[in-house]
Amino acid sequence: MLHIKCPHCGMRSQNEFAYGGDASVKRPELNKEISDLEWDNFVYLRKSLRGKHLELWHHISGCRQWFKVQRDTSTHEIFKTVKANEDI
Amino acid sequence: MSQNFRLDNIGLINRDKKISFKFNGKSYFGYEGDTLASALLANGIHLIGRSFKYHRPRGFFGAGVDEPYAIVQLYRNNETEPNVKSTEQELFEGLEATSVNCWPSVNFDIGAINNFLKIFLPAGFYYKTFMWPKSFWYKVYEPFIRKAAGLGVASIKHDKERYEHKYEYCDLLIAGSGPSGLASAYAAAKNGARVILAEDKPRFGGTLLTSEVNIGNQTGKEWADNIITELKEMPNVTVKNRSQIFGYYDHNMLVMSEKLSDHLPKTKKYHPKQRLWYIRAKEVLISSGSIERPLVFGNNDTPGVMLSSAAKEYLKVYGVLIGKKPLIFTNNDSGYETAIEFKKNGIIPVILDTRKDPKSEIIDEAKNLGIEIKFSYVVVAAKGYKKVKSAEIAKISDDKNELGLLESINCDCICVSGFWTPTIHLASQSGNKIKFNKDIDAFVPGVSKQNETTLGAANGTLTLEETLKDSFDSGYELSKKITNNDNKISLPVIIEKKSTQHDKFWCVPLPKGKTYKRFLDFQNDVAVSDVEIALKEGYRSIEHVKRYTTLGMATDQGKTSNLNGLQLVSNIENKIVPEVGHTTFRPPYTPVTIGTIVGREVGKHSRPTRKSPMHSWHEKNNAVFVDAGVWLRPRYYKQGNETLFEGSKREAKNVRTNVGVCDVTTLGKIDIKGPDAAELLNRVYTNAWLKLPIGKARYGVMLREDGIVMDDGTTTRISETHYHMTTTTAQAANILSHLEYYLQIVWPELNVNVVSTTEQWAGAAIAGPKSRELLQKLFPKIDTSNEGLPFMGYVEGELFGVHARIFRISFSGELAYEINVESDNGNYMWQKIMEIGKEFEIQPYGTEALSTLRIEMGHVAGSELDGRTIPYDNSLEGMVSKKKDFIGKRSLNRQAFVATDRQKVVGVVPLDKKTSIPEGSHLVKDANAQLPNPKLGYISASCWSVEFDNPFSLAILKDGKNMIGQKLFAMSPLKNKTIPVEIVSSHYVDPKGERVRS
Numbered sequence A: 001m002l003h004i005k006c007p008h009c010g011m012r013s014q015n016e017f018a019y020g021g022d023a024s025v026k027r028p029e030l031n032k033e034i035s036d037l038e039w040d041n042f043v044y045l046r047k048s049l050r051g052k053h054l055e056l057w058h059h060i061s062g063c064r065q066w067f068k069v070q071r072d073t074s075t076h077e078i079f080k081t082v083k084a085n086e087d088i
Numbered sequence B: 001m002s003q004n005f006r007l008d009n010i011g012l013i014n015r016d017k018k019i020s021f022k023f024n025g026k027s028y029f030g031y032e033g034d035t036l037a038s039a040l041l042a043n044g045i046h047l048i049g050r051s052f053k054y055h056r057p058r059g060f061f062g063a064g065v066d067e068p069y070a071i072v073q074l075y076r077n078n079e080t081e082p083n084v085k086s087t088e089q090e091l092f093e094g095l096e097a098t099s100v101n102c103w104p105s106v107n108f109d110i111g112a113i114n115n116f117l118k119i120f121l122p123a124g125f126y127y128k129t130f131m132w133p134k135s136f137w138y139k140v141y142e143p144f145i146r147k148a149a150g151l152g153v154a155s156i157k158h159d160k161e162r163y164e165h166k167y168e169y170c171d172l173l174i175a176g177s178g179p180s181g182l183a184s185a186y187a188a189a190k191n192g193a194r195v196i197l198a199e200d201k202p203r204f205g206g207t208l209l210t211s212e213v214n215i216g217n218q219t220g221k222e223w224a225d226n227i228i229t230e231l232k233e234m235p236n237v238t239v240k241n242r243s244q245i246f247g248y249y250d251h252n253m254l255v256m257s258e259k260l261s262d263h264l265p266k267t268k269k270y271h272p273k274q275r276l277w278y279i280r281a282k283e284v285l286i287s288s289g290s291i292e293r294p295l296v297f298g299n300n301d302t303p304g305v306m307l308s309s310a311a312k313e314y315l316k317v318y319g320v321l322i323g324k325k326p327l328i329f330t331n332n333d334s335g336y337e338t339a340i341e342f343k344k345n346g347i348i349p350v351i352l353d354t355r356k357d358p359k360s361e362i363i364d365e366a367k368n369l370g371i372e373i374k375f376s377y378v379v380v381a382a383k384g385y386k387k388v389k390s391a392e393i394a395k396i397s398d399d400k401n402e403l404g405l406l407e408s409i410n411c412d413c414i415c416v417s418g419f420w421t422p423t424i425h426l427a428s429q430s431g432n433k434i435k436f437n438k439d440i441d442a443f444v445p446g447v448s449k450q451n452e453t454t455l456g457a458a459n460g461t462l463t464l465e466e467t468l469k470d471s472f473d474s475g476y477e478l479s480k481k482i483t484n485n486d487n488k489i490s491l492p493v494i495i496e497k498k499s500t501q502h503d504k505f506w507c508v509p510l511p512k513g514k515t516y517k518r519f520l521d522f523q524n525d526v527a528v529s530d531v532e533i534a535l536k537e538g539y540r541s542i543e544h545v546k547r548y549t550t551l552g553m554a555t556d557q558g559k560t561s562n563l564n565g566l567q568l569v570s571n572i573e574n575k576i577v578p579e580v581g582h583t584t585f586r587p588p589y590t591p592v593t594i595g596t597i598v599g600r601e602v603g604k605h606s607r608p609t610r611k612s613p614m615h616s617w618h619e620k621n622n623a624v625f626v627d628a629g630v631w632l633r634p635r636y637y638k639q640g641n642e643t644l645f646e647g648s649k650r651e652a653k654n655v656r657t658n659v660g661v662c663d664v665t666t667l668g669k670i671d672i673k674g675p676d677a678a679e680l681l682n683r684v685y686t687n688a689w690l691k692l693p694i695g696k697a698r699y700g701v702m703l704r705e706d707g708i709v710m711d712d713g714t715t716t717r718i719s720e721t722h723y724h725m726t727t728t729t730a731q732a733a734n735i736l737s738h739l740e741y742y743l744q745i746v747w748p749e750l751n752v753n754v755v756s757t758t759e760q761w762a763g764a765a766i767a768g769p770k771s772r773e774l775l776q777k778l779f780p781k782i783d784t785s786n787e788g789l790p791f792m793g794y795v796e797g798e799l800f801g802v803h804a805r806i807f808r809i810s811f812s813g814e815l816a817y818e819i820n821v822e823s824d825n826g827n828y829m830w831q832k833i834m835e836i837g838k839e840f841e842i843q844p845y846g847t848e849a850l851s852t853l854r855i856e857m858g859h860v861a862g863s864e865l866d867g868r869t870i871p872y873d874n875s876l877e878g879m880v881s882k883k884k885d886f887i888g889k890r891s892l893n894r895q896a897f898v899a900t901d902r903q904k905v906v907g908v909v910p911l912d913k914k915t916s917i918p919e920g921s922h923l924v925k926d927a928n929a930q931l932p933n934p935k936l937g938y939i940s941a942s943c944w945s946v947e948f949d950n951p952f953s954l955a956i957l958k959d960g961k962n963m964i965g966q967k968l969f970a971m972s973p974l975k976n977k978t979i980p981v982e983i984v985s986s987h988y989v990d991p992k993g994e995r996v997r998s
C-alpha cells in the first residue's frame, strides 16, 4: 500500500485515495474546432509509461481535493506531490 | 504413560503443569511450553503423516516455521483447522490433532502404493499423466487427486472466532528477536526511537536459547531475557511474540499476523483469535536469522532424519531426545554443537563429517569429550521404513565422486547439517537486489530499494560478535537519524567458540546399482531424479524447472529445499548458482489464515448498511427490504400473505388511482453554490441551463467524455447562486467526484463549490391523481394549484412546524411531488403524510412498484443507462443541445453513434399478453435460426403493466425507431423461454405526458 502525501492533509495511506489518471492530459477547450484524431487522443489514448509518471489522485476519503503526484510506475517511488494548480 | 524421550533437568518447559492431548485418537501428555511436535517426540512418536505424492512415512524435520513434513489437522474448541505445523502449534489442554495425507490410517496407507509405481509420478506427472484421455479427468483423475492429496480439510462451518486488523506506525520495525533483533532493538530504543520488535515464536531470543555463548558475563539466554524484560518496560517499545511478519510491501508497509489465542484451549470472550497488523515503518531491520540446509542422500526423508539444529532445539528448549543413538551427518561445525549437547546429556553420538581434516575449537571440544568422529564419511542411505533403524555409510574420496565400501551403522536418528541459508524472504519482497555469497554458498541481501537493513545470520554473518556489533551499530545509527538523539550503548564482552570453513559438498552420489530416492523438496516429494528429468526434457529456466517439478511450491515455500535445488541445477548445467538465478520470494512468508486477512469485515460488516431516517417505520409496516447499492430500501410493504408480484401490483395500482408515498431519501443530492453554478451545469448537462428561473427544476442528462450517458436527474434553482442537484442512488458518489474533477482540474476558473447533501435531507415522493389534494392539506398556506405550483416548480414551506422543500417532479408519470425535510424530521414527515393521506387512501410503495410505474411510462433508468448507451438510444436526443458545448458532445458525432439503424429503446409486449419476459432476454427475428442466433436487442427491464394488466418490457433494439409494430421473439436460454412479442412505443402509458402536467 502506497504512502501518499496529500498537499493539503499530509502523509496518508493509499486506501484514502482514488487514482485519477494521467495528469498531463489536457481537455480540449470548449467550443473549439478540433480534429477527430485530436479528440480521440484525448478520450481514448493514454501512454502506459514505465518510469516517471505525472498523475492525478483524489483524496476521496479526506479533503476531497484532486492533486498531482509524480510517481515511478515500476518502483512506486513518489518523488513529489503538489496541489492541482501547481506545477511539478 | 511415561515419557521415554524426555530428560529431567534440561529445557524451558514447565514440568509442574502437565497437559493432555490426543493424536490420531490416542491420548498422550506433555508439559506447558511444549509444541505438539516436542510433546509427540517426548512420547517417542516419529510417524506423523504421509507425504504428498508417494505417501511415504513422514516424521519431523525441523522445529519451527521451516518444517516441511509435520503438518496436522487441528481440532480446537469444536473447530478444525488444516495445514497446521505441529512444530509451531503450542500444546494446550485438550488439543486434538490427526495426520493428513493418509487413508485409511497413518500406519497403513493405501496411497503408499504410489511409492512402487514410480513410473506413474515422475517430474511433470500432472501434465503428462492426467492429460489423457480427456474424459478421464472428471471421473477418474480429479477425484483420485482430491482424495490422495492435500494438507488437511478446511472446515465448511462458519468461523465464530473474531479476527482484528490494526494499523501502526513506528520508527523501527524489527523482524526477529534473535541476537541481532535484540541488540538493534535495544540500541534503538535506548536512543529514543519508537520500536516494534516482532518474534514469531512464543519465546524471545532465537538462537540464544540454544547456543553455548557468553555475553557480558551472562549466558546467551540470560542476556536475552534481561534485554526483553527491559524493552517491555520502555514506553517507546512494543514487543510482540507469536507474531510473524509475513509480507513486505511498498513504501515500507509490512504486515504481521499475531496469534493471540491459538495456544489456548479456547479464545477468551471478546478477544480476537488472530490480529493482522499493518505497520508503516520509517526503517526496517530484518533479523530473521537463517535456516539449516539439509544434506541429500538416499531415503533422506525417513522419519528420524532431522536438521541438527532442530535436534539441538528439542533437547535444549524442550528437554526432548529425538533419539538415543544419534548419527550426526555434517559438512560444517554446526553438527558438532548438536553432538556435544547429546554427549553432555548422557547420549553417545557418532559424527560423520564430509570434510577430510577440519580443525577448530568446537571440533577439539568434541574430540576431548570422546565423541567418535569419522572424517571423509557420508551417509549413503537411511535404513528403516517408518523410522530410522540404521544407516548405510561410506568413506568418500577427496574429489567427492567415489564412495568406498558400504558399511552399516546402528542408529535411531540422523541429524543433518548442510550449513546455513539466510532467511532473505522479507528483504527480497522489499525489492532488495539479492546477491550470491560464495563464502556461504547462499544468497544474501544486496542493494536495498526501501529503507531496510538486514542483520546477523540473515545477512550471512557467521559469528555472534560480528552480529552484535553490526546490530548495536545499526540500531544506534538508524535511531539517531530519526530522533537526533545520541545515546550509544557499548558492546558487551562476547565469548563464543570459533568455527572453521564448511564443506561445499552436500549431495551424496548413488552407489552403483542402487536407486535410492534422494529428496530435495520434502513437502512436495521432489527428488534429485525429478530435477534431472526436467533438465533432460529441456527445461532450463529455474522458474520453469520449479513449476514442472513443483520444487519449492508447497506451503513451506521451499525454505529447506530451494538452495539445494539451485545447486543441483547448477551442477548439472555446469554453471555457478548466481547464473541459474533464483525463484521469486512472494508473500506470505508462511501460511496465514483467511480469517486474519479478512478481519472484522465479515457478514454484515463486509460493507456499510445505509438506512433512511424512515427505516424503522418501514420495518414496523412489514416492508420487505432490498439492497440498493449500500442502502436498504423497501421493495414492497407486505399485506397478509401477499407475494412480491401481488404486493407491488397493488401499490402501483394505488398510485395510478389514488396516491402513494415512496421513500426517495437514497437519491444522491449535491448542493451547488457560487456565481458560476449555472455555467457549470451548462457544461456538465447536455441541455441548456443558463436561463433556468429561480424556483424551477429541470431534468438533465450527463455524459462521459466518450458520449455515453453517465447519469440523469433533476436540478433545482433555489436562489440566484444556489442549486440543488439530484443524481441516481447508484451514481451519487461518482457524480460528486466527476464535478470536483472538472471544477478543480479542468475549469478551476469557475467559482463554484459542490458538496454532498444526500444524508442531510429525507425525501418522500407523493404520487397519484390525489397527490395535489394531499399536498394542499399538508401545506395549507401554499398555493398548490397548477398555476401556483406548476410542473417542475419549486417552493419552500412549513410542514406542521418543520421546514420543507417541495419539488413538483415525477418519476412515476403521475401528478407527483417530492418533499424534502432535514433528515432528523424524516420520520415526522412520513407519519404526517400517512396520517393526512388516510382520507385519500394513501399507501406506501416500494422500489418494485416504483419500477413498474417508470417502466410502463417509458422512463429510462439504470437498466437502460447502463454505461453502453448514448442519449439517442434512450430517446433522450431531444435533451441534447445543438447550440452549446458540453462534456462528451464532441463524441456524439462518432460514426457508430450517428448510424441510421442505431439501437433505440422500445416497448415490448408478449403476443399472448400473459407471459412475462425475463430481463436479459435476447430479441431475435427467427426463434429457430441456427446458433448463434443473430441478436437484435435485449430486454432491459420488465414489469406487469397495472394500466393495461398485461406484461410490458423495455428493450434496447437495433434500428428501434423503425421496428414499432414488428413481431419478434424474446429468447431466454437461461429460463428456457421463447416468447413471441410485438414491438411497441416505449411510452406505453400516457405517451403525451399529460398527467404530470395536470
Ligand SMILES: [Zn+2]
Pocket: A006, A007, A008, A009, A010, A059, A062, A063, A064, A065
Ligand atoms: Zn487531503
